[in-house]
Structure formats: structure tokens, C-alpha cells
Amino acid sequence: MMQSVLVGLIMALVKWLDWGFLNIMPRPIWIGPLVGLVLGDLTQGIIIGAAIEAVFMGTFTIGGSVPSDITAAAVFGTAFGILTGKGVTTGVALSVPVGLLAVLLFNVVCLIFNFVVDFEDRAIANHNEKQFNLAHFFAMFFYPAVYFVMTVIVLQLGVGPVESFMSNLPEQVNQMLNVMAQLLPALGMGILISSMWDKEILPFFFIGFVLAAYLGMNTMGIAVLGGAIAIYFILTDFKKTKELNELKKQRMVVGATNSSNLNDEMEDFLS
Template identity: 30%
Template structure:
């Protein structure tokens, strides 16, 4: 991998961490960052394929409360960068994404620990109404956070590519075959984790409807997505109409009560 390519991938890593730190815009997900990584490495098609596969695998992995799962987003960026540079597929990316994600999650905790040690300064600035300094500290911490990840990504790609290649080549073929089979199965696990949080008996019929469209009518994913979007917009319009009707009815009842109470 060329140095300029490693630098561009590091910028992708910085972009993902920056957007994730200032607000949850979903730009730090594998489906966004991995195609950008592929674009920087001159293989957008492989980046799109790996991004879609890794997004499906990690679809249900989110940070909830004090639970801090592996940093699969950054793990996906570095893993896909290594896989694309080696001409490998999803099995290699999957094999690298989890351990890299765990290591980067440890780095994240160290950075958060450093940020926590400076929070007393925020309280002092708040008591003095020096809000500009609070803003400076917030974005300063964000800059440190983003820079550390960018440096880690750059150094890993420049100095660790040969080591990763040696490790991957040393993995027995039977293990790689197992990883390939796992990569084909894990998207179902990702969907299951997501459905476990979103499952609603009222929406179960729509899941069955989508299954029929995809499996029996052989409609492409884009067509099924457009149909799902149409149904969603119709349901939103119906909910808003019902809410307006309920508000109007409540208002009429209140007017009648006020008339008779008067």
C-alpha cells in the first residue's frame, strides 16, 4: 500500500470519528466508511461489497448505556483496507474486523478516561459563564480523539500491512473456509439482533410480505426497499391524520364542556 493511500484511508477514519463524536449522523457506519475506503484504494466496487456485508454483520451492534461493544466501524475500515490491499474477500475482512475493533475500543476508553480527568475545568468555566472556553474544550477533545484514530490508522496501514499479510497467509485453509461460511451466516444474526429490538406484532405481516416479495417474486433489493419506503410513508401519513383528528375531537369536546360549565 502506498503512503498516500494510507493517508487517505486515515482521513476516512478521521471523518468517521469526527461525525460520530459531534452527533450521531450514521456516517461512521461500515456501509458509509468502507466504500469510501475502497474509493481511496482505487477499488470502489470491492468497497461497496465489503461495506454492505460488514454492515449486515454488525447491524445490531450498538452502544446502549454502559455497554461498549467493539469498535466495529473503525475495525471495518482497517480490516477492509487490509483485505482490499491483499485482494482478499469478506472472510479476511471479517477475521480482522473483530480483533481490530476490540483493540480500538480499548483506545477509545483510554481517550475517554483522559477527557473525564479534565471535566472539572468545564465546571469552573460554567461557574464563571465562560462558555467560549467550554466550547473550545469540547472541540479540542474532539480533535484529539479524531487525531489519535487517524494516526493509528495511518501507522497500522503503513507499518502493519506486511505483518497482517503474513498472519493471513499463515491461517489454515480450513479456518478460512469456516470464516467464509460464517460471513455468509452472520448477516442473518445481524438482522436477528436488530429485529429483537424492533419487533412488533403489528409489523410482523410486513416482514412476511417482504419475504414473499424477495423469495417468491424474485424482486431485487431496490424494488423491495422502494415498496417498504412507500408503505412507511403511508403509515406516517395515516398516523399524522389520526393525531390531527384526535386533537380536533378533543378540542370540540373541551369547547362543549366550557359552554355547559359557563
């Protein structure tokens, strides 16, 4: 019970931060280690969180469009992966459907908030600051509270059935889940690349592929090399921008000087 409550608090905290303070928090790369820490297996939390992050790397919430609840996917994927003892396979396999189902709860909460907004509008029209503040703080704490209760209930009632279900699966199905757990991160990476693809980054894509496939460089080495190249281009662009701005200033000074000389010549001619 205590573990379910702690995981529920993590869910509520991340949802609360995501609602208006820190939008970078609802990412599996952060949530996984937190869940793993409270469940007593930080290593698995980091591994499962990183795997789920790769799946949802190209998924972002834009406005009111929520393709998948990444927070719920990360929390439940990591929790079930650790509590059932199945690790990354179960975590990644459950994260996708859980993320899609959790969107339904988000839509229900937003529907309730429509009534809260209507109540706030009436409070403003009646110049009732007390009622407005009451509705505002209700919405602020109601949102994470819903996810806290949902998380505790799901973990209390769902771990046993999920563990039994996963243990009774045929070996062929388990192998399929293992393959899917390896393919989904590649799919997430593909979605991310498709959203930012440009012909200018094509050479770097193939350079990274060659470094990994033929030269055997690990992910950390490629990441450090890529970061160094990115910093080089940032500094180069900054230098070019600075030189361009200085050139514009020089042209403005020259233009102003020429205009002043022309005015002096016109005055001399007219006089």
C-alpha cells in the first residue's frame, strides 16, 4: 500500500508541475528513476524510463491536442515493469496502451473544468473574489488529486492480475513482446526524426550510423561527439551573426555620413 501511495504522489507531483510550472518534468527520463527510487530498484527505473522515453521522444502535447498521456505511460510502465519483475519488456509494452487510455481521463477532467470556468466567470461578473479564488484553488488541487487516486487504485488492484497474466503467456508471445520492446524505441526515434528532418542533417545521420554500426562506438561516445559538433555550429553561427550586425552598423554609419555630406554640399550650392 505504501509503495502505491508513494508512486501516486509522484504522479500527482508531476501532473501538478506540468499544469503550470515545469513542463519538462512529464518525461519518462525523469519519471522512471523517481518511480524506481520509491519502489527500491533505481537501476530498473532508469532503464525502463529511458526505454519509454525513446518510445515517446517524438510525442508532444500542443495546445489541447493530447496524443498520449506520457506521464501516465511512464509511471505505470515503470511501476508495472518493476513490481511484476518483468523489466523493460512489460514496461514498454504497457506504456503505449496506458498512455492512450489515460487520455480519456484527461478529457473527463477537462470537461469538469469547463464547469469550473463557468463558475469563475459568474464570480467575476458578481465581483466575488472569494468564490473565484475558491474555484481557482479547487482546480489547482483537483487535477493532481484525481491522478493520485487513480494511480493508487490501479497499482493496488492491477499488479497481481498483470503479473499473473504476463507469467501465463506462452513463450512465443513473450518473445514477441521482447521484439516489440526493442522496436518501439526505434519507432519513437523515427517519429522524432520525421518531425525535424532536413536535408542539411542528412550527412550527420549517416555519420552516426557508420560510427555505431561499423566502428562500434557506443551511444555515450556518439552523444558526446554530437554535442561537440552542435556546440561548434552554435558558436560559429553566433560569430557570424555578430559580424553581420557589426557590418550593418558600419553601413548605417557610412550611410548617415554620406547623407550628412550630401546635405552640406546642397547647402553650399544653394548659398
